[in-house]
Amino acid sequence: ADASTMVNLRSTSSAPPKVLFTIFAGRKYHLLFQEPYWLEMYKLGAIHEIHLWDYIPRQEPNGGSTRVYDLNRGYLDSLVKKYDFIKIMDPGDVIMKETYWYDKDHLEKENNVVEWHDDGSAALRYPEKRSFSEYYKYYTDNPWDGVILKADDDILYINSTQVSAFAQYSWDHPEVFFLSASVVNQGLCSHYQQKYGNAIPRELLDLTNLPADGFGESHRSPAHALLVHKHFLASEENRRRFYITEPEYVEFDYSININFFAIRGDQWHETYEVIVEKLKREEEYLDEEAITKNIMQWRGKKEGIYLPLVVAHATYSHQKSVQQEVLTDWANWAKKERSELYGNLLDSWKPPAKPIVKGKFSSVKKGP
Numbered sequence: 001a002d003a004s005t006m007v008n009l010r011s012t013s014s015a016p017p018k019v020l021f022t023i024f025a026g027r028k029y030h031l032l033f034q035e036p037y038w039l040e041m042y043k044l045g046a047i048h049e050i051h052l053w054d055y056i057p058r059q060e061p062n063g064g065s066t067r068v069y070d071l072n073r074g075y076l077d078s079l080v081k082k083y084d085f086i087k088i089m090d091p092g093d094v095i096m097k098e099t100y101w102y103d104k105d106h107l108e109k110e111n112n113v114v115e116w117h118d119d120g121s122a123a124l125r126y127p128e129k130r131s132f133s134e135y136y137k138y139y140t141d142n143p144w145d146g147v148i149l150k151a152d153d154d155i156l157y158i159n160s161t162q163v164s165a166f167a168q169y170s171w172d173h174p175e176v177f178f179l180s181a182s183v184v185n186q187g188l189c190s191h192y193q194q195k196y197g198n199a200i201p202r203e204l205l206d207l208t209n210l211p212a213d214g215f216g217e218s219h220r221s222p223a224h225a226l227l228v229h230k231h232f233l234a235s236e237e238n239r240r241r242f243y244i245t246e247p248e249y250v251e252f253d254y255s256i257n258i259n260f261f262a263i264r265g266d267q268w269h270e271t272y273e274v275i276v277e278k279l280k281r282e283e284e285y286l287d288e289e290a291i292t293k294n295i296m297q298w299r300g301k302k303e304g305i306y307l308p309l310v311v312a313h314a315t316y317s318h319q320k321s322v323q324q325e326v327l328t329d330w331a332n333w334a335k336k337e338r339s340e341l342y343g344n345l346l347d348s349w350k351p352p353a354k355p356i357v358k359g360k361f362s363s364v365k366k367g368p
Helices: 028-044 067-082 097-109 133-141 160-172 187-197 222-234 236-242 269-282 287-299 317-337
Strands: 019-025 049-054 086-089 113-116 122-124 147-152 155-158 176-184 249-252 260-264 302-313
Touching: 019 028, 019 160, 028 067, 028 155, 028 160, 028 317, 049 067, 067 086, 097 113, 097 122, 097 269, 133 269, 133 287, 147 155, 147 160, 155 317, 160 176, 160 260, 160 302, 176 187, 176 222, 176 287, 187 236, 187 249, 187 302, 222 236, 222 317, 260 302, 269 287, 287 302
Parallel strands: 019 049, 019 147, 049 086, 176 302
Antiparallel strands: 113 122, 147 260, 155 302, 176 260, 249 302
């Protein structure tokens, strides 16, 4: 049995929450890895609905539709036909009056506006120029009665049997505003994975020092990404070490990458509020910093990591030089070790083109 089949025996006195799974979509060559886990989680009753937020660039600056958009949007449309629990969400449909004062000048300078609408919404070429704020605004205006989970599109692995317990922990602990999964290839998580489970041996990488910024050197290191992913995939024994139940939860006080997290629906409005507050204070859209570092500093929120839920994140922008190799390793593992889960889904999968990167890999601190 793979580590994803391990059952969490955590008990709770409250009723299970209704769970919404949301994704910033979407690059097909990433999402194909995640797709089987959606069905697995849905069949387990761990999630009840999925919203795919279409953050694919819609147009080139010259106004022409991109081939990339057509390919990826076609994939999203096929998912809606395939699964009745999936919806596609369009950021352009969200009215953003609170930020219009800033958006109009900023987005037009970025040559990002296709068309402004009278109500403050806009058709954008690259919606991420607003740092996904439409997403946070939508669930502020349309509260979800339960727990909202958010995943990046490049989450490659989810320990599905732990998702219910993860959502339940968020529901049972309203004092914890933001709850992260234990993410493979995330600096702060890697530190705790080594500290509490020896999941990443020190002779492979020395992660003894707590990364004060929540990211650490590993966030910027292609070499780290390769080492950690290859170690995780190498054996079932290795993967089992990432599954840590003692402690169940660790608190952090600065920041973390927001690759996979849970927030209660009745507290969600604070994500958008602090994004707008940051915009007014600093004239900057940055959701990751706003809902971690800033909300802890400005509103005294508590945040932490739920260690039993293990997910794997592909690569960050600084690690893009190894993206092709990382994804190819995962595709080979999925076809060989999880063929019963994937079926023929990855038969025609191809990695993205390898980017041209100047310079060499950043160094990593080896263990003794």
